[in-house]
Amino acid sequence: MSAPLVLPERGGVAVQLVTGPAGDDGRRTFEIFSRADEGEWVRHGSGALVAGGVTSPVVVGVWPPSGVVEVDLAGVYDRLSDAGYGYGPVFQGLGRLWRGDGGLFAEVGLAEQSRSFGVHPALLDAALHPLLPGVVEEGGRSWLPFSFAGVRVHAAGASVLRVRLSVVADDGDSLVVSLTA
Structure with missing residues (x-):
């Protein structure tokens, strides 16, 4: 556990x-x-x-994807704080969010660029914020990531990411999510 x-x-x-x-x-x-x-x-x-061969990065295409609806993020970090998720300024990187049939699509960023990380921890954390309750819709379950698999980094030092989150499996107790940034 x-x-x-x-x-x-x-x-x-x-x-x-x-x-x-x-x-x-x-x-x-x-x-x-x-x-x-x-x-x-x-x-x-x-x-x-896992040591792996070089693979090509995934290209998302049109941004935001067609057929998605933007989620209002006004006050999102205040709502998260009220729910017990206290994020300091560096970790408040969720900028815009859309939802559609293909999942959730987000723009996340850092206040300052940092080349000392392959992927800055605050940037990766912000990419997962749409999974928290009160971000996409009121209430709901909190999905906190406990393991990662199949991770590949194609470029390092980004300060802004476009992210696609899609549910791969949901058995009610655990959620498997695909994250492409």
Whole structure:
């Protein structure tokens, strides 16, 4: 079981990434843990890394896609804060959002460009904000990501992304989402 990482108002949190040995296929599992002070380590997520061949980036085409409806994001971060999701200024990167038959389509960005990351954590986090309750519609379930698979980075250092989120599977307890940025 995984738990969200909660950052305290004061002090720090130790974070560690534990990788498993490479298998015969080159696949290497990983888990992300944290602990406050000298407390117990808490697991926050897991995944697998696979050495892969070069693949072509996915091209979205017309933006925003035709047939989508824009979602009003006025006050979205105030609503998220009221629901217990406190995002600081760096992590408030959801700019525009549309919904349609093909899923959710978002524009996310950073206040400042950062080339020190392949994909800046705040940019990736903002790409997932449409999955939180109160963003697309009132109420609803909160879908927090605990594992990633099939990740490929085709370019590094972006400060703005166009994102497509589409549901691959939903069994009521867990959701599998495809994210293309």
